Amino acid sequence: MDIKLTIALYAMVALVMVAAPAAEAALTCGMVASDLAPCLNYIQHGGTIPPTCCNGIKTLSAAAVSTEDRRTACTCLKNLLSTNRDINLELANSLPAKCGVPVPYPINPSTNCTKIN
Template identity: 50%
Template sequence: MANAKFVIVLAIVALVAAAVPMTEALTCGQIQGSLAPCLTYLKSGGAPATGCCKGIKDLVAMAKTTADRKNACNCLKNAASKVPGINPTFASALPSKCGANIPYKISTSTNCNSVR
């Protein structure tokens, strides 16, 4: 009888654990993937492509925690300094061009530790 109760409790715990989604930290790969359609705009300016704006809005939606936002900031900062031909003015204007609210400037000079 005690074993049956234990099995039932264990089954309930397993069901509850399966119902709670596991959250993973936002990875640099996800961030770069979201913004890959923005490369043409970041180098040449003009109007960002629809896929670019969707990517930046998706990134804002995915970065729910302070840790995610700091990680996104660091990843964007790194990418901005390593990808040749990115225009810093275009990069910092990207969120507003897409109607996205990012709480920091996309720039190699951004202090990502101050992102909340």
């Protein structure tokens, strides 16, 4: 991974950790960013999905057990998408299905996370 991408990833993690809602959720934006970090290159450039990316998505899905967890994950995803303009939204939105993980809302900066159950 080149140094600029590494710095950008750490900056995104820091941003989402600061922006994390202070809810009762056990899931944090740091966890979301960590689980999804292996996906960053794919959702920026396409190509082959790394197995570690799908594993991270599966880990995140398993960790999002409560409504608050799912809302936190959604909000964190929105923040990640908003802070990185190099992300291809079509690739990001199709990734869960390609990894065999159902996500009941679109991966999009305009998703209303408060409506997620």
